[in-house]
Amino acid sequence: MSFDPALLDLGYVVSAVLFIVGLKNLGHPRTAPRGNRIGALAMLIAVLTTLAVMQSRGDGIIGWPLILGGMGLGTAIGLLMAYRVKMTQVPEMVALLNGFGGAASALVALSEVVGRVQRNDLPEGLALWVAWLAIGLSALVGWATLTGSLVAMFKLMGGITLFGRWIRTPTWGPAWLNIVKVVVAVAIVGLIVTSVVQPGNLWIVAAIVALSCLLGVLVVLPIGGADMPVVVSLLNAMSGIAAAFTGFILNNSVLIVAGSLVGASGLILTFIMCKAMNRRLVDVLFSSFGGGPADTVTRTKVGSDPDEVAMLLDGAQKVIVVPGYGMAVSQAQHAVREFAELLRDTYGTEVLYAIHPVAGRMPGHMNVLLAEAQVPYELQIELDEANNQFATCDLVLVLGANDTVNPAARSGEGPLAGMPILNVDQAPVVVVIKRSLSVGYAGVDNDLFYMNKTMMLFGDGKKMMGELNAAIKDA
Amino acid sequence: MTLTIPALIAAITLFVMAIFLGFELITKVPPTLHTPLMSGSNAISGISIVGALFLSNVAFTGGSTALSGWLAFAALVLATVNVVGGFAVTGRMMGMIAGRKRDKDPS
Incomplete structure (x- = not known):
């Protein structure tokens, strides 16, 4: 019996199994690094299998x-x-890579439809329906993922510098925009069905591409920066679905399996994140958050200086550090570790780190940064545990965090309502390092800053931590 | 390539089963792992590299469909960036997490 090249497809089975094992491993702290390696191996096998299959068919690989x-x-x-x-x-x-993934799937679909139309090689009957529906859906999800991811990326960056001027990424979405989104989505679905009826018409395909790009922008534009992690996670799930649809176009098993796996697990991760923020996915997508007019800060607060804070730290038993995005932008994580070591060596202080689930721009953002500075994992405590400890500590140091410590979230009103926060206002003394009193992503003024027990250290996170460390050494 | 109904049913079965499996695969994930998990599964969604490879080849068998070929080429580049960049950056993040685990062990 001679070797049938069709058997090469078994390589995809191996690849699919490894993707499943890899993804499973990625979800547990101990096995996560291995999960990543298994995923990469699965991808390598998929690529090698593809090359082998291509070589075995027809003229073999001619596009080397x-x-x-x-x-x-x-x-x-x-x-x-x-x-x-x-x-x-x-x-x-x-976010950017995710956009690339979506675009890649969409381009595969586009290449297939353009190639078939130009070669005058249109499928018929069932094959036409399946291929053209899959092409349309892949285009819809893929292009929307690309433009949505790009908008999300610019939102995460906060804005861009154009011609030497800083332009803030806008957040805009009146209620009527939701109707526009639905209309555009319905129009795209209509065009997809039309494309099956007129399979040779590339203008319909062009319209699908254009409208899908528009839809991605429209969906992400109204969503505030604080919700971006959820959006990126959702877009990640979408790029998986787009890949699965290309699997239907090419009738390729590994594309279908890997794509659907990412789509489904990505959706679950999205829900897990929403839960951590106490938000519903529907609210994230359809009710603008943090996009309303930001509170204008009218109150003032006199700033303190590092020496004053160093005096308060003298003999402290327990200090809790609450890091936020400010620590990330100023790269203050190493200075934070130094601060903790100084306190421990000088006064024997216990220093803990309270990590809000959505601190920074993505869940786990703070953990990664602190890990980079080699802060031991067991000193990083999560929301519930932290909230049990604030009352018994001597001092809380808030470093570049705002919305995640804003007591307004407990009031049940405003954009932050219902978001679980770190109750740092229960601590006897709060020190906040922040560049100014300005509002956070949600655009809500923070009462915490104006409390009598709060001391503000205005300045760049890393610079301020350095000065604080110097003051502790001198004390 | 003719598509038979059994082949289509098989593909749909695969699709539905993989979706159910994906739902079951991820249950409780600690917040520390949210970002690495997202970027790892994002790298996996670069699987469209397989499709891009096929079309990069097919595009030139006809000889005259340069546009289709360039589209496939663009897809190939973007998918490869997604795959390589995704796994590499996830590996970097994991390295940091693994690094601190090792620091912890001796104590």
């Missing part, structure tokens, strides 16, 4: 320069991005 060139270029860009990126910018990078 294109294939090697494309993979070489992509690898170079990917590695450069992954190793150049600062840990603070990882969320933006994940």
Whole structure:
């Protein structure tokens, strides 16, 4: 019996199994690094299997320069991005990569439809329906993922510098925009069905692409920065679904399996994140958050100086650090660890780190940064435990956090209503390091800053921590 | 390539089963892992590299469909960036998490 090249597809079975095992491992702290390696191995097997299958069919691989060139270029860009990126910018990078993934699926679909129309090689009957529906859906999800991810990326960055001027990423979404979104979505579905009836008409395809791009922007634009982690996670799930649809176009098992896995698990992760923020996905998507007019800060507060804070720290038994995005932007994590070590060595102080689930720009953002500064994992406590400990500590140091410690969230009104917060106002003394009194992402003024027990240290996180450390040494 | 109904049913079965499996796979994830999990599964969604590979080849068998070829090439580049960048950056994050685990062990 000679070897049937169709058996090469068994490589995809191996690949699919490894994807499942990899994803499973990624969800547990102990096995996560292995999960990542297994996932990468699965991808390698999928690529090698594909090359083998291509070589075995017809004339074999004839596009080598294109294939090697494309993979070489992509690898170079990917590695450069992954190793150049600062840990603070990882969320933006994940958003961008995610957009690339969606665009890749959408481009595969587009290439297939353009190629078939130009070669005059249209499928018929059932094959036409399946292929053209899958092409349309892949385009819808893929292009929307691309533009949505790009908007999300700019929201995470806060804005862009254009011609030397800083332009803040707008958040805009009146209630009627929801109707527009639905109309656009329905129009796209209508166009997809039309494309099956007129399979040779590339204008319909072009319209699907354009409207899908528009839809991605419309969906993400009204969502405030504080909800971006949830949005990126949802877009991640969408890019998986887009890949699964391309699997139907090419009738390829591993595309379907890996794509659906990412789609479903990504959706579950999205729900887990929503739960951590006490938000419903529907609210995130359809009711604008943090997009309303931001409170204008009219109150003032006199700033303190590091020496004053150092005096208060003299002999402290327990200090809790609450890091936020400010720690990430100023790269203050190393100074924070130094602060903790100073206190421990000088006064024997216990220093804990209270991590809000959505502190920073992405869940786990703070943990990653603190890990980078080699802060032991067991000193990083989660929301509930932290809230049990604030009352018994001597001092809380809030470093560049705002919305996650805003007591307004407990009032049940306003954009922050219902979000679980770190109750730092229960601590006897609160020190806040922040550049100014300005409002956070949610646009709500923070009563915490104006309390009598709160001392504000105005300035860049890293610089202020440095000065504070120096003051402790001198004390 | 003719698509038979059994082949289509098989593909749909795969799709539905994989979705159910994906729902079951991820249950309780500690917040520390949210970002690495997202970026790891994001790298997996770069599986469309498989589709891009097929089309990068097919595009030139016809000889005249340059546009389709360039689209496939763009897809290949973007998918590769997604895959390589995604796994590499996830590995970097994991390295930090694993690093602190090792620090903890001796004490």
